[in-house]
Amino acid sequence: MLRTKVLSLVARSGPSRLMSTATKLTTVEVNDKTGIATLTMCRAPVNGLNLELLKDLKTSIDEIESNKSRGLILTSSNATIFSAGLDIMEMYNPEKERIRAFWTQLQEVWLSLYGSSVPTAAAINGHSPAGGCLLATSCEYRVMLPKFTIGLNETQLGIVAPKWFMSSFLSVLPQRQAERALNQGRMFSTEEALQIGLIDETATSKEEAVEKCAAFLGTFARVNPLARALTKQQFRAADLQQLENERKDDLEKFLFFINQPAVQKGLGIYLEGLKKKAKK
Numbered sequence: 001m002l003r004t005k006v007l008s009l010v011a012r013s014g015p016s017r018l019m020s021t022a023t024k025l026t027t028v029e030v031n032d033k034t035g036i037a038t039l040t041m042c043r044a045p046v047n048g049l050n051l052e053l054l055k056d057l058k059t060s061i062d063e064i065e066s067n068k069s070r071g072l073i074l075t076s077s078n079a080t081i082f083s084a085g086l087d088i089m090e091m092y093n094p095e096k097e098r099i100r101a102f103w104t105q106l107q108e109v110w111l112s113l114y115g116s117s118v119p120t121a122a123a124i125n126g127h128s129p130a131g132g133c134l135l136a137t138s139c140e141y142r143v144m145l146p147k148f149t150i151g152l153n154e155t156q157l158g159i160v161a162p163k164w165f166m167s168s169f170l171s172v173l174p175q176r177q178a179e180r181a182l183n184q185g186r187m188f189s190t191e192e193a194l195q196i197g198l199i200d201e202t203a204t205s206k207e208e209a210v211e212k213c214a215a216f217l218g219t220f221a222r223v224n225p226l227a228r229a230l231t232k233q234q235f236r237a238a239d240l241q242q243l244e245n246e247r248k249d250d251l252e253k254f255l256f257f258i259n260q261p262a263v264q265k266g267l268g269i270y271l272e273g274l275k276k277k278a279k280k
């Protein structure tokens with residue numbers, strides 16, 4: 001009942017405005033009636049998370065947070081890809097200083113999205129592997145379009161998802177299923193993701209996905225915002241604190257791991273495979 005009301009409210013909702021942080025790689029549009037901000041990733045061709053996109057994501061999340069938006073919906077401007085995850089080019093034959101800045105920025109984005117005091121939802125309008133899945137599972141609610149895939153496929157690339165990737169995943173799935181999926185590097189179809197609980201709903205179009213996300217965010221309309229935010233943060237505090245405490249160690253572990261010749265070789269082969277597939 002409430003859900004239907006909120007959905008129709010959203011459908012009738014009024015004009016929106018672009019916020020000042022709108023950049024080339026992300027845009028933020030705030031619906032003036034609902035107060036919900038839609039944060040769109042728009043880095044061609046696949047929303048690969050490189051240093052610049054991560055910086056824009058962090059700036060946009062911070063601005064949404066400080067403008068006291070009623071909610072944040074994360075989505076993509078690409079018709080078939082939510083995000084292809086970390087830009088592998090940042091990790092393959094990396095430049096010393098840049099890769100440090102890259103990983104540090106990824107930590108920042110995760111801390112602010114997973115720890116956001118604003119309610120969050122992801123309208124997953126395309127494939128969402130690895131880092132894409134990290135962003136989606138850092139949100140509180142997920143609506144996904146059919147015929148796409150989502151999951152943490154790191155082991156398929158010969159790399160390892162760090163502890164905090166697992167934290168987001170574990171905030172959505174029970175440990176037994178999460179552990180198996182990560183060990184397998186399993187990508188779930190939309191239907192499988194719904195069945196296992198990795199996503200909350202499906203939608204037939206991006207517009208419908210955004211509406212369903214807005215309806216979820218609307219369920220908090222009559223809840224005290226401070227009480228809601230403090231409750232959410234208590235659930236997530238231990239995960240967030242763990243990364244805060246281990247940030248330097250986490251960076252050094254990542255650098256050590258990624259610079260191993262066997263890992264570099266594996267990434268090179270994976271990239272080559274992607275490029276061959278793209279040419280077909």
Ligand SMILES: CCCCC/C=C\C/C=C\CCC/C=C/C(=O)SCCNC(=O)CCNC(=O)[C@H](O)C(C)(C)COP(=O)(O)OP(=O)(O)OC[C@H]1O[C@@H](n2cnc3c(N)ncnc32)[C@H](O)[C@@H]1OP(=O)(O)O
Nearest residue numbers: 048084085086087088127130131159162254257274275278
């Ligand atoms: C105690 C132990 C240690 C603890 C841990 C310590 C350290 C941890 C170490 C490492 C952790 C790293 C975590 C990594 C997370 C990641 O996110 S890795 C990235 C994973 N992503 C993928 O595997 C996705 C790969 N891409 C695809 O599957 C597909 O591209 C697609 C997203 C499904 C889209 O398909 P399609 O529409 O057909 O597009 P194309 O495949 O043709 O791609 C277009 C071009 O984009 C390039 N590309 C695709 N994905 C990426 C990417 N992730 N990075 C860079 N580039 C990408 C692709 O090559 C095409 O390029 P060209 O047009 O050929 O130039």
